Amino acid sequence: MHTIGKVARMAGVSADTLRYYETEGLLAPASKTTAGYRLYDNDAVRRLRFVKHAKACGFTLSDIKELLALKRKDSACCEDVxxxxxxxxxxxxxxxxxxxxxxxxxxxxxxxxxxxxxxxxxxxxxxxxxxxxxxxxx
CATH class of the missing domain: 1.20.5 (Single alpha-helices involved in coiled-coils or other helix-helix interfaces)
Structure with missing residues (x-):
């Protein structure tokens, strides 16, 4: 498990960006410490890199949400993407x-x-x- 600062550095974004993506529903912490600090797993780093790359391709955060939803949807296929x-x-x-x-x-x-x-x-x-x-x- 990683702290917000470490995950942000690993993904090449700021901690504020990571928090913003969290409020936009693009990712969530895997858990929290007893003191309330967010902890993230390696999947969060992968997701942040996905978002960063998709943004570089011109996708809006709304578009990225749609892409992530398709990724999770059982009935979706590559043609949808x-x-x-x-x-x-x-x-x-x-x-x-x-x-x-x-x-x-x-x-x-x-x-x-x-x-x-x-x-x-x-x-x-x-x-x-x-x-x-x-x-x-x-």
Whole structure:
């Protein structure tokens, strides 16, 4: 059995993160000491590493809860997990396309302005954004 600090170090997270994951229902201590200190087993370290890796792949804590629930569900199969991963990938692709569109819009603004010492009243970027704002409010 390990203390919260040791488990956090072993999993590469902070003790505060571990406590937060506990309040979110992602893990629980295996037991408590008579003084009330939480004790964790090696499964907690494995679970924390799973959560950390899933977060790095773009999964939210809600998504991770769903993945963990599927892992425990007898009737679930690999296809259920695969479907969740495909859904997450599609969400990320949508966000990437939105970011690409924003980048193209910024490119257009950058190309509209030569820079220089003109007053901001004559700035083509601010002018274009102002026109966009007026058109959006119509």
């Amino acid at each position: 695969r479907s969740l991963v495909i859904e997450k990938k599609l969400q990320i692709e949508g966000k990437l396309e939105a970011l690409r569109a924003m980048s193209r819009a910024l490119d257009g603004l950058i190309h509209s302005c030569e820079g220089g010492r003109n007053p901001t009243d004559d700035c083509p970027i601010l002018g274009a954004l102002d026109v966009s704002l007026r058109e959006a409010s119509r």
